[in-house]
Amino acid sequence: MRWFMPFRRRKSASVARDRLQILLTHERGADGQSDLIPILREEVLAAVAKHVSVDVDKVQVKIERGKAVSLLEIDIELPCDPESAKRRQRAPQATRPQRLAVSQAH
Amino acid sequence: MAQVVVVTSGKGGVGKTTTTAALGAALAQEGQRVAVVDFDVGLRNLDLVLGAERRVVYDLIYVSQGNVKLSQALIRDKRLENLYLLAASQTRDKDALTDEGVEKVMGELRSTFDWVICDSPAGIERGATLAMRHADVAVVVTNPEVSSVRDSDRIVGLLDAKTDKAARGERMEKHLLLTRYDPVRAGRGDMLNVDDVIDILSLPLLGIIPESEEVLRASNLGSPVTISTPKSAPARAYSDAAQRLMGMDVPMAFPSDRSGLFSKLFGRKAA
Numbered sequence: 001m002r003w004f005m006p007f008r009r010r011k012s013a014s015v016a017r018d019r020l021q022i023l024l025t026h027e028r029g030a031d032g033q034s035d036l037i038p039i040l041r042e043e044v045l046a047a048v049a050k051h052v053s054v055d056v057d058k059v060q061v062k063i064e065r066g067k068a069v070s071l072l073e074i075d076i077e078l079p080c081d082p083e084s085a086k087r088r089q090r091a092p093q094a095t096r097p098q099r100l101a102v103s104q105a106h
Numbered sequence: 107m108a109q110v111v112v113v114t115s116g117k118g119g120v121g122k123t124t125t126t127a128a129l130g131a132a133l134a135q136e137g138q139r140v141a142v143v144d145f146d147v148g149l150r151n152l153d154l155v156l157g158a159e160r161r162v163v164y165d166l167i168y169v170s171q172g173n174v175k176l177s178q179a180l181i182r183d184k185r186l187e188n189l190y191l192l193a194a195s196q197t198r199d200k201d202a203l204t205d206e207g208v209e210k211v212m213g214e215l216r217s218t219f220d221w222v223i224c225d226s227p228a229g230i231e232r233g234a235t236l237a238m239r240h241a242d243v244a245v246v247v248t249n250p251e252v253s254s255v256r257d258s259d260r261i262v263g264l265l266d267a268k269t270d271k272a273a274r275g276e277r278m279e280k281h282l283l284l285t286r287y288d289p290v291r292a293g294r295g296d297m298l299n300v301d302d303v304i305d306i307l308s309l310p311l312l313g314i315i316p317e318s319e320e321v322l323r324a325s326n327l328g329s330p331v332t333i334s335t336p337k338s339a340p341a342r343a344y345s346d347a348a349q350r351l352m353g354m355d356v357p358m359a360f361p362s363d364r365s366g367l368f369s370k371l372f373g374r375k376a377a
Contacts, residue, residue, distance in 0.1 A: 011294075011295030012296055013296060013302065017306065020256065023256065027256075027259065027260070028259070
């Protein structure tokens with residue numbers, strides 16, 4: 001009785017497609033089919049670490065591939081300033097995360 | 107010199123064995139000399155789908171260990187004189203299949219036939235990698251369903267890493283065969299459609315096999331669908347796919363929603 005519900009929720013096939021696209025981008029990276037994500041992760045981390053001390057576990061790199069535009073998202077949690085980073089190593093305390101987001105068109 | 111084709115998918119139950127039988131028969135119907143080889147040691151079924159289950163005496167493991175000659179183990183199809191089956195062992199352990207043994211058998215098959223079609227077991231373990239090792243071409247069988255697409259993607263990774271062709275630095279030729287496709291459900295947006303799957307897997311399309319009761323009927327009868335009902339939609343789709351494998355330029359027939367107004371109104375499934 002679909003015609004009685006014109007504002008039905010999103011079609012399941014399009015949900016399936018989006019979930020697969022995101023999942024497979026990650027799995028391909030893990031499989032060694034594409035080394036882009038681990039390489040980016042390492043190099044971005046090295047560049048940031050020159051200036052700020054970064055916790056390796058607080059870096060996330062994601063790529064979402066769309067038809068026209070892909071989104072490269074690099075999420076790095078930074079301590080507020082280098083001084084507080086040093087303090088944090090001695091005694092952990094709350095730091096406010098800062099986000100870097102980069103988007104790339106192709 | 108034969109073309110060696112591996113029919114693979116990662117996931118079980120998507121139609122590898124049905125496809126091996128149907129493509130093998132379709133190529134033989136084109137006058138090609140074809141051997142279909144079952145690599146699913148312990149769970150063989152290609153013999154059953156081809157209706158040769160009572161004629162299996164020797165199998166792949168006997169030949170690979172040098173206990174019998176290849177010609178003693180090959181079973182000639184009763185309907186198509188160009189079609190031969192090399193069955194898997196039902197009783198032996200899968201570890202009885204060695205790399206060297208398989209290489210020897212594949213070498214012999216290659217020099218005897220035009221096409222060698224290897225039916226891969228499900229999974230990504232040794233059986234599956236052995237089945238793909240010597241292939242020139244891979245047919246990745248995929249259902250329009252999330253778990254099947256994910257597993258196919260995994261298999262594509264293996265094809266690029268664990269085959270002789272990949273080891274030689276060559277590019278493995280891979281084709282997508284979409285099976286159990288229901289154009290009505292895809293049209294409603296309740297099933298991944300052809301473009302979705304091609305987009306996600308980035309593989310060239312070899313064919314679309316529509317969901318059809320003829321496929322089950324064919325395996326009930328022990329006859330590939332291209333022999334049992336050659337005019338049915340899945341049989342034509344398999345024949346077209348076989349011709350594309352041979353390099354012919356066959357336009358892709360997209361299964362369409364052929365249900366009439368009555369079935370649309372009452373939500374009946376298309377045949």
